[in-house]
Structures are given as structure tokens and as C-alpha cells.
Amino acid sequence: MAVVTNLEPKxxxxxxxxxxTALVAEDLSAVNEIIIQNMxxxxxxxxxxxxxxxxxxxxxxxxxLTLAAANLCGYQGDKHxxxxxxxxxxHSATLLHDDVVDESDLRRGLASANAVFGxxxxxxxxxxxxxxxxxxMVQVGSLDVLQILSxxxxxxxxxxxxxxxxxxxxxxxxxxxxxxIKGKTAELFAAACRxxxxxxxxxxxxxxxxxxxxxxxxxxxxxxxxxxxxxALQATLGKxxxxxxxxxxxxxxxxxxxxxxxxxxxxxxxxxxxELEQADGDLAHAQALMxxxxxxxxxxxxxxxxGALARGxxxxxxxxxxxxxxxxxIDFVIDRDF
Amino acid sequence: MAVVTNLEPKxxxxxxxxxxTALVAEDLSAVNEIIIQNMxxxxxxxxxxxxxxxxxxxxxxxxxLTLAAANLCGYQGDKHxxxxxxxxxxHSATLLHDDVVDESDLRRGLASANAVFGxxxxxxxxxxxxxxxxxxMVQVGSLDVLQILSxxxxxxxxxxxxxxxxxxxxxxxxxxxxxxIKGKTAELFAAACRxxxxxxxxxxxxxxxxxxxxxxxxxxxxxxxxxxxxxALQATLGKxxxxxxxxxxxxxxxxxxxxxxxxxxxxxxxxxxxELEQADGDLAHAQALMxxxxxxxxxxxxxxxxGALARGxxxxxxxxxxxxxxxxxIDFVIDRDF
Numbered sequence: 001m002a003v004v005t006n007l008e009p010k011x012x013x014x015x016x017x018x019x020x021t022a023l024v025a026e027d028l029s030a031v032n033e034i035i036i037q038n039m040x041x042x043x044x045x046x047x048x049x050x051x052x053x054x055x056x057x058x059x060x061x062x063x064x065l066t067l068a069a070a071n072l073c074g075y076q077g078d079k080h081x082x083x084x085x086x087x088x089x090x091h092s093a094t095l096l097h098d099d100v101v102d103e104s105d106l107r108r109g110l111a112s113a114n115a116v117f118g119x120x121x122x123x124x125x126x127x128x129x130x131x132x133x134x135x136x137m138v139q140v141g142s143l144d145v146l147q148i149l150s151x152x153x154x155x156x157x158x159x160x161x162x163x164x165x166x167x168x169x170x171x172x173x174x175x176x177x178x179x180x181i182k183g184k185t186a187e188l189f190a191a192a193c194r195x196x197x198x199x200x201x202x203x204x205x206x207x208x209x210x211x212x213x214x215x216x217x218x219x220x221x222x223x224x225x226x227x228x229x230x231x232a233l234q235a236t237l238g239k240x241x242x243x244x245x246x247x248x249x250x251x252x253x254x255x256x257x258x259x260x261x262x263x264x265x266x267x268x269x270x271x272x273x274x275e276l277e278q279a280d281g282d283l284a285h286a287q288a289l290m291x292x293x294x295x296x297x298x299x300x301x302x303x304x305x306x307g308a309l310a311r312g313x314x315x316x317x318x319x320x321x322x323x324x325x326x327x328x329x330i331d332f333v334i335d336r337d338f
Numbered sequence: 339m340a341v342v343t344n345l346e347p348k349x350x351x352x353x354x355x356x357x358x359t360a361l362v363a364e365d366l367s368a369v370n371e372i373i374i375q376n377m378x379x380x381x382x383x384x385x386x387x388x389x390x391x392x393x394x395x396x397x398x399x400x401x402x403l404t405l406a407a408a409n410l411c412g413y414q415g416d417k418h419x420x421x422x423x424x425x426x427x428x429h430s431a432t433l434l435h436d437d438v439v440d441e442s443d444l445r446r447g448l449a450s451a452n453a454v455f456g457x458x459x460x461x462x463x464x465x466x467x468x469x470x471x472x473x474x475m476v477q478v479g480s481l482d483v484l485q486i487l488s489x490x491x492x493x494x495x496x497x498x499x500x501x502x503x504x505x506x507x508x509x510x511x512x513x514x515x516x517x518x519i520k521g522k523t524a525e526l527f528a529a530a531c532r533x534x535x536x537x538x539x540x541x542x543x544x545x546x547x548x549x550x551x552x553x554x555x556x557x558x559x560x561x562x563x564x565x566x567x568x569x570a571l572q573a574t575l576g577k578x579x580x581x582x583x584x585x586x587x588x589x590x591x592x593x594x595x596x597x598x599x600x601x602x603x604x605x606x607x608x609x610x611x612x613e614l615e616q617a618d619g620d621l622a623h624a625q626a627l628m629x630x631x632x633x634x635x636x637x638x639x640x641x642x643x644x645g646a647l648a649r650g651x652x653x654x655x656x657x658x659x660x661x662x663x664x665x666x667x668i669d670f671v672i673d674r675d676f
Contacts, residue, residue: 042496045502046496094465097465100457101462120438120439121499121502123439124435124439124495125495127494127495127498128499131492131495132492134472134484141481143476147473150470153468153469154466156469157469158381158466162381164383164459164462
């Protein structure tokens with residue numbers, strides 16, 4: 001990975017996300033119970049497949065954000081736990097459908113659910129989780145929450161469809177790419193944070209500040225994800241390095257490389273990303289072009305910009321351990337190597 | 339189609355469904371407007387694909403049932419129109435995902451959306467329509483309605499997953515088949531009818547009666563659908579005859595034929611449905627076995643049984659043109675040839 005020495009993995013035994021997770025540990029444990037209860041069904045394949053994906057873990061970043069946001073807003077009830085589970089269900093349904101659409105074989109270092117259970121089951125169990133998430137929202141009993149999360153779901157789907165349109169399109173601009181990731185990734189981060197303020201009945205200014213924090217954090221998260229797809233050690237990332245390249249996804253590292261490249265380079269990108277005619281060595285050449293044009297470092301720089309915005313969004317809240325941990329999560333999202 | 343002469347198509351210029359549709363014509367026209375408005379998105383592929391499926395029509399049976407149920411309950415507002423559009427959105431999302439799962443090429447006599455736009459787009463636009471349907475439900479502002487329709491969506495997904503498990507399983511019982519169709523088809527009919535009573539603030543007894551009417555009607559509808567898959571003229575049905583056979587779907591005509599067949603016949607069903615080893619003439623042989631064992635006529639007889647139950651469910655309502663048309667729709671569902 002000589003081309004990305006400036007992004008070399010930082011090995012840590014504990015991350016800033018662990019600090020935030022520790023602060024909401026009791027809630028998160030309850031969320032895990034709620035998740036397991038609600039993925040039950042008399043149709044055995046549903047808990048089998050859902051359990052394979054959800055129980056296998058992942059960072060639980062989005063539900064942790066919901067818990068943290070509610071906590072930051074001084075919420076004293078327990079509805080934020082149900083909401084956090086809802087957010088994880090929506091995320092999981094999206095992952096199941098994403099992996100079908102992307103034809104992915106790996107997820108979090110394991111064979112993806114569609115690779116194990118088949119595409120058909122992944123589509124249908126995704127639909128189940130999605131439907132169940134709305135049943136759970138109804139239990140929360142807030143039309144405001146339902147409005148926020150149903151809108152987020154529609155925006156996510158729009159982002160995914162937009163990504164389908166920009167895939168293999170080497171004319172994709174940085175602006176179009178940003179629209180895609182705001183929809184497919186950042187909107188759920190934003191909604192996950194916003195509902196924490198709404199369930200706590202806080203003023204709109206705080207709800208909006210948390211929405212903006214989530215949106216900016218989510219954008220930074222996806223930018224770094226897209227960098228890692230070209231730079232991470234596979235074992236660390238838990239997915240196949242070069243997936244985006246093989247699928248011809250026009251992520252920002254590629255968009256920047258194309259815009260800064262000469263005619264020969266543009267022909268290379270056209271062949272590999274648009275025609276999907278790829279040979280041995282093409283991924284390495286793509287990585288070399290990214291190094292030449294600082295495409296990965298500049299993508300991380302963009303992530304830092306959104307991280308700085310997210311930092312500013314929390315200014316309206318009083319200082320305290322939760323706020324400190326939520327600020328540290330911004331750095332974690334940007335500096336992580338997985 | 340000599341094997342199904344007892345089911346020969348009845349040609350009509352007007353059906354009992356047309357009568358019901360005419361009674362709610364003004365509402366239905368408003369529903370079509372709501373549908374078109376709500377499938378809009380700045381991501382052009384969404385209205386393109388959704389429009390291809392939804393605007394192309396179909397019988398609009400489910401939204402017509404919502405309008406009729408609200409009407410039967412004396413509802414005077416206009417929220418039933420939004421609800422009817424919601425029901426059609428849920429149905430459309432399900433169709434999009436079904437066609438991906440079933441790898442279908444035809445839908446309502448046209449190339450299916452996945453055949454035209456690809457599986458990926460169908461999965462994601464299905465997700466969009468589904469999410470948008472919940473946004474629209476929130477506009478209705480009733481947690482009861484949200485509870486009914488989110489539960490229905492989860493039950494539909496369970497039915498679809500259960501169908502995945504019974505496909506290619508020649509041990510499938512009539513009871514298991516019934517569980518599948520209650521979930522995948524009848525639950526939405528039931529919920530579509532029930533919300534008509536709920537939006538009209540009618541007593542639970544009426545809401546339950548309409549739910550039961552929809553459930554029984556939906557079961558009858560699916561039973562006849564499964565008969566038509568072996569008996570209809572392709573041009574009439576608007577889909578490929580023998581689809582279920584080619585996919586190895588254990589529908590009731592097959593379940594009955596297997597249970598009534600000898601060892602040679604069971605070997606035939608095992609080879610064609612479980613191993614999916616099918617040769618020219620196998621579909622015709624399957625149809626001959628169904629004729630020998632009265633499997634199609636007995637499936638229609640089951641449909642008539644559920645039709646009779648549906649008829650009884652409407653007894654609690656006062657007579658009138660809407661009730662008469664809703665009773666006639668039962669006969670339409672059973673006697674239709676498409």
C-alpha cells in the first residue's frame with residue numbers, strides 16, 4: 001500500500017467510539033434485546049438471516065448515535081432504546097438490499113447474507129426488517145418520529161437509485177457524488193440523531209443541530225469509507241478492497257482522479273469504470289493514479305471539512321461527557337482504518 | 339386447454355368489478371392523482387420505473403376496496419383517498435420485489451419492470467415506494483392506520499419468505515400453502531378493507547368484519563390466480579402460463595395433485611418441481627394430472643368456500659349499492675379469467 005502511506009492504519013485497542021459506546025452501554029444492551037425480540041418470526045428463515053447479519057454485530061454506530069443524542073438532550077424515558085433499534089433495523093434492511101444490488105460477497109469480514117442465504121431471501125428479509133421497523137416506530141407513538149424516519153427511508157432509496165445512475169458514468173461530478181452519499185448514507189445518520197432530540201421534546205433548533213451533526217458526520221463517514229475501499233488492508237476493512245473499482249462506482253477518489261487526469265488517464269478510467277473492462281494490474285494502476293493526484297488524501301481532507309462542520313453543530317449543547325464523546329467520534333470516523 | 343374446459347373463459351365487456359369501480363369513480367380518479375404526485379422524485383429513474391408499473395394500470399382492486407370500505411362505513415372525508423394510494427404503493431413495491439425474486443419477465447401482459455429496468459432498479463424503487471407509502475400514512479395522521487398497514491407489510495414479507503421455503507418442496511401441505519397465501523396476498527386485501535372502517539371511526543366489530551371480508555376475498559383471489567396459472571389463455575392472463583410450474587411453486591393445484599397421485603406421479607412431481615428437471619411436454623402432463631385429480635376444480639371450490647365466508651362477513655352492514663357491488667366482486671374474483 002505504498003501509494004497511501006499517508007493513510008497508514010493506526011492500530012488501537014480502544015477507539016473514541018468505544019468511549020461513546022461505554023457511556024450508553026446500559027441502553028445499548030437493552031437495544032440489543034429489543035433487536036433480538038423484534039426479529040423473531042414463526043418463519044424461521046427470518047431470525048436466521050436477520051440474526052446472521054444483525055447479531056454478528058458491526059459497530060452499532062447509528063443506534064449509538066440515537067442513544068447519545070437522546071442522552072445529550074437530557075431524555076429520561078426509554079423510548080430512545082426502541083428508536084435506536086428501529087434505526088439499526090432500517091440500516092440492516094438497507095445493507096441486505098445493498099449487498100444484493102452490489103452483488104457483494106463479503107460484509108464485515110464474513111460472507112454476506114446474500115452469499116449465504118441467496119438474493120431472494122435477502123430481498124424479502126430486508127422487506128420484513130423494514131416493515132417491522134415501522135411497526136416498532138408505531139409503538140413509540142410519535143407521528144413526528146414516524147415522519148422523520150419514513151422520510152429518511154425514502155431519501156436513502158433515492159440516494160441508492162441515484163448511485164445506480166452514476167455507477168459506470170465517468171462524467172459524474174463531485175456535486176453529484178455528494179448528492180448520492182447524502183442520501184444513501186448521511187440521511188440515516190442525520191435522522192438517527194434528530195429523533196433523539198424529538199423524543200426528548202427539545203426545541204427545533206436542537207433537533208436541527210443534531211440532524212446537521214449527523215448529516216456532516218455521515219458524509220465524512222462515507223468519504224472515508226470510499227477511501228478505505230482503495231487503501232485499507234482487507235483483513236482490517238472486513239470487506240474486499242477494490243469492490244468499488246470492480247463495480248465501476250464513481251466515488252470521490254475516482255471523480256477527483258478523472259478530473260485531474262490527462263487524456264490517457266481518462267481513457268483508462270473510461271475502459272475500467274465505464275466499460276468495466278478490467279485486467280490484472282488495473283486496480284494497482286488506479287491506486288497509483290490516485291496517489292499521483294492526491295485523490296485519497298484530498299478525499300480525506302473533504303471528510304475533515306465535514307467533520308469540522310459536525311463539530312460546530314454541537315456548539316449549542318452544554319459541555320459534558322456525552323458531548324465530548326460525540327466530538328471524539330468525529331475524529332474516529334475520519335481516522336479509522338476499518 | 340382441453341383439461342380445463344370446466345373453467346373456460348367467460349368473455350364479458352363489463353365485470354362486477356367495473357360496477358364497484360364506477361361507484362367510487364370520483365375517489366379513484368383522485369387516488370390516481372395522488373399516486374402520480376407521490377411517485378415524483380428528482381431522481382428521474384424513480385418516476386420512470388414507478389410510472390411504468392403503476393400508471394400502466396392493473397385492476398386497482400386493492401385501492402378500490404379501501405375506497406369501497408370507507409364508503410360502506412359512511413365516511414365523509416377525503417383521507418380514504420390517500421389511504422387507497424398508500425395501499426397501491428405497498429402493493430406496487432411488493433410486485434417489484436416479487437418479480438425480482440421470481441425472475442418474472444411479464445407483468446400484466448407487458449415486460450416486467452425488472453426485465454426493462456433491471457433487478458437492481460426494481461429492488462431500490464420498490465424500497466422507495468414502500469418508504470413513500472409510510473410518509474403518506476403519516477400524512478393521514480392516524481397511529482391506528484399506521485399500525486394496521488405496518489403490520490400488514492411485515493406479514494406480507496413473512497408470507498413471501500415462507501413461500502420461498504415451500505417452493506420446490508413437494509411435501510408442502512394444503513395448510514402450509516394457505517399460510518403462504520394468507521400472508522403474501524390476503525393480508526393486504528384485509529388491511530386495505532379494515533383501514534376504511536378505521537378512518538371512518540367505526541366500531542371494532544365493523545373494522546373486523548371488513549378485515550375478514552378482505553382476508554377471505556384475498557384467499558379466494560390467490561386460489562383462482564394459482565388456477566389461472568395452469569389454465570388461462572396467456573393473452574388473457576397477461577402473464578406467462580406455467581410460470582408457477584417452471585419455478586416449482588407449490589400452489590394448491592399441485593399440492594392436491596401430489597396428495598392424490600400414485601408413486602409414479604409423485605416421482606414426476608419430484609423431478610419437475612423439486613429437482614426442476616423439466617422437459618417439453620411436462621407442463622401439459624402436469625395439467626393432465628390436475629384434470630385427472632380434479633385439482634383445478636377443487637381449488638376453485640376452495641375459492642368458493644372463502645367467497646361464501648366473505649359474503650357472510652358483510653352481513654353486519656346495511657344493504658345498499660356499495661354493499662351489493664362488494665358482494666358481486668366476490669363472484670368476479672372467483673369467476674374471472676384474468
